[in-house]
Amino acid sequence: MATEDDPILTTRDAAALLGVSVKTAQTWIEQGQIESWKTPGGHRRVRASAVNGLRDRLGNRRHASTIIDSAVALVVASDARLPTYVEAAAAAGLRAIGQSDPLNAMLDAGIAMPAVIAVELMAGDWERQSMCRRLLHSRDLAHTRMLLVTDMPAARVKADLGTMSRVKLLQSPADKPAFATALVSCLALTSSDGDDALSYPVAANEAARLRAVERTGLVDSMNDPEFDEVVQLTAEMLRVPISLMTLLTPDRQWFKARWGLNAHETPRPWAFCNFTIMQNDVFVVENAAVDPLFNANPLVVNEPRIRFYAGAPLRDAGGNALGALCGIDRQPRVIDATQRRRLVNLAALASDRIALLKGTRLNRWVKGA
Incomplete structure (x- = not known):
């Protein structure tokens, strides 16, 4: 069973964490370089610790301060949680931009063109909900994935935003490891209805x-x-x-x-x-x-x-x-x-x-x- 400190990842999640193609990650998993198992449906799953272990052995640990082409993450959260989430994003190898004001966040999104936007969205926060809807329906940000740290159920979020194909949900409150892993997995997010034909990888840059x-x-x-x-x-x-x-x-x-x-x-x-x-x-x-x-x-x-x-x-x-x-x-x-x-x-x-x-x-x- 997955734990917050060692979550279960898909092959695409592993590829994003390693900074390699899905095909390369599949090869490494099949070769046994990453310990894995198959679900009843025949899909490979791995632990985050196993992926991080390989990344360390390869000498490929990413640091946001030294990787120019790392993905940009825009983090929108309360003043209390913002430093924690920004630190988690940086630890995952992302170039993090922190913002607590929804209007300024939309301006930052238009300038930075982030690969992923993480938003702390609680029930009743209509201002951030409106921001999320506008960002998801922007043609200029059609490549962007969104992570919502929320206390709302998926059905409620879908009804409010109108789309979930590029959205991943994380239950609030979220600790640093869970937040970092969810951010990375957003870079290879598949359609919420399981339709792989409507999913595609996004380059870090x-x-x-x-x-x-x-x-x-x-x-x-x-x-x-x-x-x-x-x-x-x-x-x-x-x-x-x-x-x-x-x-x-x-x-x-x-x-x-x-x-x-x-x-x-x-x-x-x-x-x-x-x-x-x-x-x-x-x-x-x-x-x-x-x-x-x-x-x-x-x-x-x-x-x-x-x-x-x-x-x-x-x-x-x-x-x-x-x-x-x-x-x-x-x-x-x-x-x-x-x-x-x-x-x-x-x-x-x-x-x-x-x-x-x-x-x-x-x-x-x-x-x-």
């Missing part, structure tokens, strides 16, 4: 990543023959009917270039590329129909009925992942090492072209053209 996407000036821009050529080459190289160059905004997966598909965008929660941008290498799904991460995804169940996916991240000069270059097939398949390498090379070419366009635009502005 998501706020910086979104700003980098905006700086490209490419979202909703006109077609560009140079990028159209890249997706065509990708489709031919992978021998697939569909290829896309995607950019991931707070709420959309927008296609800067596409081959074999008429759609211009999808909702971001549907995007396979959410997982690609968490990798440095190629992300491959050989058969989405039997993959538990994707088998209920609308793009798998309905048109274009994705079965195979292979993607490589697109990055700017600062290393921020902007989106992905990917190939898609309606049939299950595999790719070899040569195709993986060429996909990485084509993604690097597309990234260079993005940087070139951005540089050209900046030069025009400087010259006043």
Whole structure:
């Protein structure tokens, strides 16, 4: 049975705590590097102490003062509890911003673009409840998860806020270990109704990543023959009917270039590329129909009925992942090492072209053209 000092974590929680991809965490668990067990439903579970033990052995303990790209956590709580929660967030490796006033908290959220917002929300606190509702329905904060430390039942919170897909509840009062663990788990939060097709991982530097996407000036821009050529080459190289160059905004997966598909965008929660941008290498799904991460995804169940996916991240000069270059097939398949390498090379070419366009635009502005 879980204790407050050693809670039970999912594989995604473990991945977030270790700062690695879910796939890497799964591999380590299967190899026995993290002691685990299976639930009656067949899902792996681990103890926080086991995950922290591996993190210590890897020499990978994170400190907020030294990790520039750690996730930003906005903590909104009473003056009495705020120092405790901010300290817990910092101990978890997050860059914590503390605020007790709801209006100032909303201003901070708009500036910092936090990956997670933790709110002490008690029954009858209508001001903070209104703040939570506005933050959850903000398009600019569509990537943000929310942790509510509350004395209210889940049904009451859902009725008040109207959505729970990005919300995690923690019973009040919460001690430091429970608060820190819940914050970290929010970074890999799944949909509250268990629909994995509507869940996706969020990068620790998501706020910086979104700003980098905006700086490209490419979202909703006109077609560009140079990028159209890249997706065509990708489709031919992978021998697939569909290829896309995607950019991931707070709420959309927008296609800067596409081959074999008429759609211009999808909702971001549907995007396979959410997982690609968490990798440095190629992300491959050989058969989405039997993959538990994707088998209920609308793009798998309905048109274009994705079965195979292979993607490589697109990055700017600062290393921020902007989106992905990917190939898609309606049939299950595999790719070899040569195709993986060429996909990485084509993604690097597309990234260079993005940087070139951005540089050209900046030069025009400087010259006043």
